[in-house]
Amino acid sequence: MADIYLYGTFADDTYTDDQCITLESFKDDLSKINGQYDVHIDSMGGLVETGAAIFNILENDENYRNCYIDGCCASIATLIPCASHSGKSIFTS
Numbered sequence: 001m002a003d004i005y006l007y008g009t010f011a012d013d014t015y016t017d018d019q020c021i022t023l024e025s026f027k028d029d030l031s032k033i034n035g036q037y038d039v040h041i042d043s044m045g046g047l048v049e050t051g052a053a054i055f056n057i058l059e060n061d062e063n064y065r066n067c068y069i070d071g072c073c074a075s076i077a078t079l080i081p082c083a084s085h086s087g088k089s090i091f092t093s
Contacts, residue, residue, distance in 0.1 A: 001065065002037040004029050010046030010054070010076055021046070023053050030057070038066045039084075040092075045075025052076065058083035068092050 006026070008019035015022065021043065039058070045051065058064045058080065067081035067089045081089035 002033045002035065004033070004037055004039050006039060006041045006043055006054075006077070006080060007070075008043060008046075010043065010048075010050040012047055012050060021050065021054075023050050026054050026057070030061075033063070036063045036065050038068060039064065039080060040068045040070050041073050041077055041080050042069075042071030043074070043077035043080075044072055045077045048076050050076075051079055055079040055083050061085075066090060 004026075006021050008021050011017075011020035011022055013022050013024050062085055064084060065086045067084045069081065069089060069091045073081065
């Protein structure tokens with residue numbers, strides 16, 4: 001099973017910081033995966049539009065299984081575990 005890491009702040013595509021999660025960077029990561037995957041998150045939140053768009057993609061993707069909360073999961077980032085199709089959110093820290 002593959003993993004996607006959402007570490008950083010949800011932002012729009014005008015941000016070029018490596019610590020930012022953009023919709024385009026998420027789609028790029030997702031396009032490299034075939035089959036089921038888990039998401040690891042460590043985020044204080046950020047731009048609501050980006051987080052909501054990523055949530056909608058995950059909620060409609062049956063291949064998204066578990067969410068591992070590796071650190072912080074705050075603000076808009078709290079939506080990401082809610083989209084898990086296994087119903088499991090696993091706190092690892």
